[in-house]
Amino acid sequence: MDWHVLWEYREALWHSFVLTCVICALSIVGSFVVGTCAGCIGALPGEVASRFVSAYVELMRNVPAVIILFFLYFIVGIDAITAGVLGLTLHHSAYIADVTTAGFRSISREQFEGGVACGHSYPQIFYHILIPQEFRNTLPSMTSQFIGVVKNSAVCMFIGVEDLTWQTQEISSTTFRGFEAAAAITLLYLVISISIALGMNALQSHLRKSARA
């Protein structure tokens, strides 16, 4: 094994690591916002809203992320990085919408009815009453979804994005040091995933302390 090859490619590895972090961060924020909004719409009274959200969730969840990326990049014509972020956002927002809906179901119906009885609007009820409770309850599931975004970001390499997985292939095909390249990229992906896990743990601890106070 020749680990020196990783030192020779340190700049390329750093560039890919930063690009992967940016894609993951934007996709996580985007999928959280879109998924939470979809979950809120699905929780509204009336069948039309919940059927619309169900259709969206079924479509985005059952189509592989790479197909969504191909559609956005080759058919719609968006540039590669934007297509990658948008594709991951659309795909994972479906799962987050499901998690959000489940989170709302864990809150008693009286919370919503109490808000209506006090004269609050639907946005006010969701923003001040339901979402804070739902978010606290669904933090572990959200952590899994966010880590899923990091893992699925590897599909961006199929549209030419020079992310960590693309860089593994590049180092492997140029130097034939596949194991060393894969080991380095595995470590870097673990750094990103574990950072997310630790961050969410810290957030959960902070929310628990706030709830007790």
Place this chain on the structure above:
Amino acid sequence: MRKYPGLITSRRRSMFVIIRFMTTLALLFPFASLTSAFAQCSCQESTLDKIRRVGVFTAGVRVDYPPLGFIDKSGENVGFAPDLAREFARRLGVRAKFVTTISQNRIANVVSNIIDAEISSASITRKREEVVDFSIIYMWDEGALLVRKGESEDPHDYVKAKGKKLSTIQGGIYPILFKNNVGEGDFVLFQEYTDALLALINGKVDGEVLDATNAAAFAKQYPDKVTSGPPFVRIALGITLRQNDSKWRNWINHTLQDMWADGTYQKLYEQYYGEKPKFYMWSPFLLEPKG
């Protein structure tokens, strides 16, 4: 609030995450060493003996590279390379099995014994010869530029300095060949030639660099969308084999020449390329003497 012994606090959860990470690292390296050692040990038996023992010749071929290797409507591997592999298997008295390879994994597949030989568009280079061996040159091809219909076919109009983008596949040597023979190119690298072609047709790039025979096949498939420019470099293709397996390499080299001598090679080539080969096997003067 009292802390209960079994309570999973946030600090404990974080510790568990870190312990799992360190355990993953500790497990990764011994496993990798074993895998590497296994791959090296298994090269004691010649590939030729192994193929005769198991009765299967596993060939790595491409599926995105007409007419060298592609898939027909029934899902069968067809093309010059799969038919060459079938002929090898027939002469070995075994059956042929195909594994799809792409430029990024072909060398790894050979080194790891996943395939017995890779018969496709691998150019013979000194760097690649540090990890694998190649047969004698089994085919000559040329590098060419595929462009959209109606646009310039001169490769010099597609250099980076003119703001043009080119596509090709990751793991190939065309970025280097283009730079050495034409000029610096701004490449977007895809996993397969068909993805690079799609990028060209949809306007994501201005040209695709690939083998001239493949370019001609794509231009024939999409005559109103793309056209193939003149070749700008010659490339020598070899069958990729595991390193230091001279018994297997000799068999491949001798069989290629036997196929040339009895006309089988030329017949297969003409079937897929529409013309007789414009090169010689082993040398323009004679084949390797048997004595």
